Amino acid sequence: MRFEHIIQINAPQDLTLPLLSREQVWRGLALRIYDPAHFIVGLEGCAIREHHHDDQGREYLARTLHFGSFEVHDAATLEPLQQTRIDVEATDRWPACTAIARIEEPEADSIFVRFSYEWNDADAAEQVLSDDERMLRQQAYQAMDMDTVARIRELAAGGNA
Numbered sequence: 473m474r475f476e477h478i479i480q481i482n483a484p485q486d487l488t489l490p491l492l493s494r495e496q497v498w499r500g501l502a503l504r505i506y507d508p509a510h511f512i513v514g515l516e517g518c519a520i521r522e523h524h525h526d527d528q529g530r531e532y533l534a535r536t537l538h539f540g541s542f543e544v545h546d547a548a549t550l551e552p553l554q555q556t557r558i559d560v561e562a563t564d565r566w567p568a569c570t571a572i573a574r575i576e577e578p579e580a581d582s583i584f585v586r587f588s589y590e591w592n593d594a595d596a597a598e599q600v601l602s603d604d605e606r607m608l609r610q611q612a613y614q615a616m617d618m619d620t621v622a623r624i625r626e627l628a629a630g631g632n633a
Contacts, residue, residue, distance in 0.1 A: 478587070505548045511620050533548045
């Protein structure tokens, strides 16, 4: 299954929204990978198990996210100024899934972030979810992404993004 939504970052015609640069948006998305506790409610900590770069400038991190007694193991890929990708390992409580945040700039200063989520409907952990639970998950993803954009705006306003 796939769930996707887009959040507009800049609207040059809307003077109430401060314009963010692609670099500011990128730094915020990258921070969400390096220090996810600032973006994910309930996350108690993140341990980076592995970290390296490839010849094309992509960066790879293997992480363990700690939610109390529940741990999530994932692999994050950062393509500078383009996108972040997180591949989550399956557990008996959570299906394998992928989350991508891609910066899109159809014209100068018109920036959007497309958030895409994919998971395997055949996975045993996915099979036990009701339609209502799947809808709640999609709403939670969307709320988390809106919070991420709000946090990026805060960081940029403070000169930290």
